[in-house]
Amino acid sequence: MWTWFHQLASPPTFYRFAEVLAPWLFGTSVMLLAVGLYGGLYVAPPDYQQGDAFRIIYVHVPAAALSLSVYTIMAVAGAIALIWRMKLAEVAVVAAAPVGASFTALALVTGMLWGKPMWGAYWVWDARLTSELVLLFLYVGVIGLNQSYADPRAGARACAWLALVGVVNVPIVHYSVTWWNSLHQGSTILSAEGMRNPKISGDMLWPLLLCLAGFYLFFGGVLLRRMQNEVLWRERNARWAQQAVAA
């Protein structure tokens, strides 16, 4: 098990492994999203208050969930990169940031489009919206920091430190609606009360869970592809990389 793990951490083995796994992640993700979006947009009944406008959750909720998960993954990879100096973890930090930033931006934009007709405002400075915007700035900071270094390994380590500092914002975003008064509603699925007594009806929930799974697998595929690119670039003088490109 450990030898397999160590082998996977070597760039050429990872590259071949990702080459096989990524298409499966993308394929499964497309199927899940197709069924999930069909279920969410056609099968699920309209909401008792919001009517059809609630259907934005099938994009907004997965995007927001990913914005937090990707940052957490980035911080864990950052810790591994800093402590064990593992090359692949450095690559993961750098490769994940733009994807996480995109999910964060998508969550903010879909939320604003929903907020105008439902709340009556595109944007308010409540704790949830503000902390999610701070999350976007943290992602942009990691991207910018990485670009400002000529040495990619030094850049990735600087990004890892920033990712670790910023990870404190992840629980703040999640619990902002519990700790403080906010205009944004509380958690529907991931709350102690919601687990006991579901706050969403089953025929609205299953498409949401499929969309969530689809988004996660899509992220997995994109991360593998981006890491492959980054590894190829960093090892461009190695023979295996030249062979992989030539093949």
Add this chain to the structure above:
Amino acid sequence: MTKRQKRMFAVAALVAGVSLAAVLGFTAFRKNMMYFYTPSDLLSGSLPAGAALQLGGLVERGSVKRGEGLLIEFVMADCSNQVPVRYEGVLPDLFREGQGVVATGHMDANHVFVASRILAKHDENYVPPNVAKSITTADGKHTCAPFKSVTAASS
């Protein structure tokens, strides 16, 4: 200590330090993190009289009275107190009796909250219309729990 252990310690110390700073900071500035005050805060007398602020609560069932044009009057309530509100303007789609709202405005001399803007605060329940009854409380209200008192908790 090996170099690796030193790095492990540095990472742990950083995360712990930043978390501690966040906890201390947000505990000290809890009031500033609140998007709105509740009717209980307003009636407790601890806020400056007539100050401009945001007030959040549930629209009391049966209290909405529409006047001339866009004028509307209703009662806003949290778990224990009520404040009459007057507003003239366009309401958001989700403005309903029994639903949460956040009003920007001030308390006038007659103890009526005069609002210049009203936003709907949606709850976290998603159900089709035919099962909507099951999520309301016995007296037909939604839960008042999302409206946390600002002044009571910080004192």
